[in-house]
Amino acid sequence: GAVVSQHPSWVICKSGTSVKIECRSLDFQATTMFWYRQFPKQSLMLMATSNEGSKATYEQGVEKDKFLINHASLTLSTLTVTSAHPEDSSFYICSASSSRGAGELFFGEGSRLTVL
Amino acid sequence: QQQVKQSPQSLIVQKGGIPIINCAYENTAFDYFPWYQQFPGKGPALLIAIRPDVSEKKEGRFTISFNKSAKQFSLHIMDSQPGDSATYFCAASRPDYKLSFGAGTTVTVRA
Numbered sequence: 155g156a157v158v159s160q161h162p163s164w165v166i167c168k169s170g171t172s173v174k175i176e177c178r179s180l181d182f183q184a185t186t187m188f189w190y191r192q193f194p195k196q197s198l199m200l201m202a203t204s205n206e207g208s209k210a211t212y213e214q215g216v217e218k219d220k221f222l223i224n225h226a227s228l229t230l231s232t233l234t235v236t237s238a239h240p241e242d243s244s245f246y247i248c249s250a251s252s253s254r255g256a257g258e259l260f261f262g263e264g265s266r267l268t269v270l
Numbered sequence: 271q272q273q274v275k276q277s278p279q280s281l282i283v284q285k286g287g288i289p290i291i292n293c294a295y296e297n298t299a300f301d302y303f304p305w306y307q308q309f310p311g312k313g314p315a316l317l318i319a320i321r322p323d324v325s326e327k328k329e330g331r332f333t334i335s336f337n338k339s340a341k342q343f344s345l346h347i348m349d350s351q352p353g354d355s356a357t358y359f360c361a362a363s364r365p366d367y368k369l370s371f372g373a374g375t376t377v378t379v380r381a
Binding site: 186188199249260263266 | 304306311312313314315316319359363366367368369370371372373374
């Protein structure tokens, strides 16, 4: 299957700082990438849809000024958590759509953010 | 609001047993129904998927049954092994690839 890479896989930061998470599609071009957040023992909740070259579309209740998403190329999308607070601690997962596989979405390995 | 309802929350089976996970949806715009397997600390991995024009699909030990009229679908894991112990998520996708996930089922296979 296609490969989606996330970096870093885990990060610890101080409250008030900003953290950037990268999501790359390694062997295919992804015009659309999605960002999810997953709290412990819960399901994945879609945060935003990222389209290459245009502004991200955020789901209801997600602060677009806090979670900055940039999709500068067909293989890279970034999520920046600005002025992070402990309640932002979560597992952030990206996925990318490929035209192969009749609509399959491929997920990254996730990035664990801990805000102290 | 959960667009895809998944049950049970957890289940335990003996090795060789057949865990069955059920999901239901309401939105008829969904046209793609994948199942994901997730191990602790890892991202979800696509296991098997089905489209509404098919009633059953098998891949290895995993089988999806799909009932379009009832808007229900289920995952069966045949001859389950301890290595199958994980959290399983059903999902439903619209044509724009937006996925709605079920709440997840933690499956434990005892040796």
